[in-house]
Amino acid sequence: AQSVAQPEDQVNVAEGNPLTVKCTYSVSGNPYLFWYVQYPNRGLQFLLKYITGDNLVKGSYGFEAEFNKSQTSFHLKKPSALVSDSALYFCAVRYTNAGKSTFGDGTTLTVKP
Amino acid sequence: NAGVTQTPKFRILKIGQSMTLQCTQDMNHNYMYWYRQDPGMGLKLIYYSVGAGITDKGEVPNGYNVSRSTTEDFPLRLELAAPSQTSVYFCASSRESNQPQHFGDGTRLSIL
Incomplete structure (x- = not known):
C-alpha cells in the first residue's frame, strides 16, 4: 500500500526567510514523488517531481525538494519566501506498477510581509 | 491549449436528483482521474x-x-444525490501514471 503524510497543517514564515513544507511516505517499492500547489478556487498545479537520479530536484517558481530514502521524506523548500507563495501545498506518491497516486492532506503556507 | 475543462463550475442539487459532471482534455492523455476535495482534507x-x-474504482467510489468512451472525455455521474456528496470535484489527466497530473478548476457541488 502507498501512503503519504504531511505532518503540518499550517506553516507560517516571514517574507525573505527560507521555507520548508514537510512530506513523508510509506515504503513499498520505488516511489515517484510529486509536489503540487493550489491557489484559491483553482485546481492543483504541478511544481516538481522525483522519479530517479539526483536527490535534489528543482522545480517551478524557485522551489526545490530533497528526496531522502533513509528517512522516507520529500520535503519542499525555497531559499527565500515570497508573499505570493502563500497557498495550499500537496505532496503525492505513486509506486511503480500502480495506476494512481495518493495525495497528502495538504499544508497551508502563509508568508507574511 | 485548453488543458482540462470541467463543467459546470457550480451546481446546487436537491437530495435524490441526478447529474453528470463533465470533464474533457485536449492533451491526448491516456490517464484520467476524478477526485473530491472536502474542506480541510486532501x-x-x-x-x-x-x-x-x-x-477502475478509487478510494471512495460509492x-x-x-x-x-473516448480518450478526451471522462464524465462523472451522480445517480441519487446525497448531502454527503457536497464537495469540490476535480478532474485530472496525465500522459502516463508516472507523469504529473493536469487538473481542471473544479466543480463546486452543493446538495441540499
Whole structure:
C-alpha cells in the first residue's frame, strides 16, 4: 500500500526567510514523488517531481525538494519566501506498477510581509 | 491549449436528483482521474481510467459512476444525490501514471 503524510497543517514564515513544507511516505517499492500547489478556487498545479537520479530536484517558481530514502521524506523548500507563495501545498506518491497516486492532506503556507 | 475543462463550475442539487459532471482534455492523455476535495482534507480518488474503455474504482467510489468512451472525455455521474456528496470535484489527466497530473478548476457541488 502507498501512503503519504504531511505532518503540518499550517506553516507560517516571514517574507525573505527560507521555507520548508514537510512530506513523508510509506515504503513499498520505488516511489515517484510529486509536489503540487493550489491557489484559491483553482485546481492543483504541478511544481516538481522525483522519479530517479539526483536527490535534489528543482522545480517551478524557485522551489526545490530533497528526496531522502533513509528517512522516507520529500520535503519542499525555497531559499527565500515570497508573499505570493502563500497557498495550499500537496505532496503525492505513486509506486511503480500502480495506476494512481495518493495525495497528502495538504499544508497551508502563509508568508507574511 | 485548453488543458482540462470541467463543467459546470457550480451546481446546487436537491437530495435524490441526478447529474453528470463533465470533464474533457485536449492533451491526448491516456490517464484520467476524478477526485473530491472536502474542506480541510486532501484529495480522495473516486474513479480513474487508464485509457478509453477502461475504468477502475478509487478510494471512495460509492454513489458515483463513470464512463470513458473516448480518450478526451471522462464524465462523472451522480445517480441519487446525497448531502454527503457536497464537495469540490476535480478532474485530472496525465500522459502516463508516472507523469504529473493536469487538473481542471473544479466543480463546486452543493446538495441540499
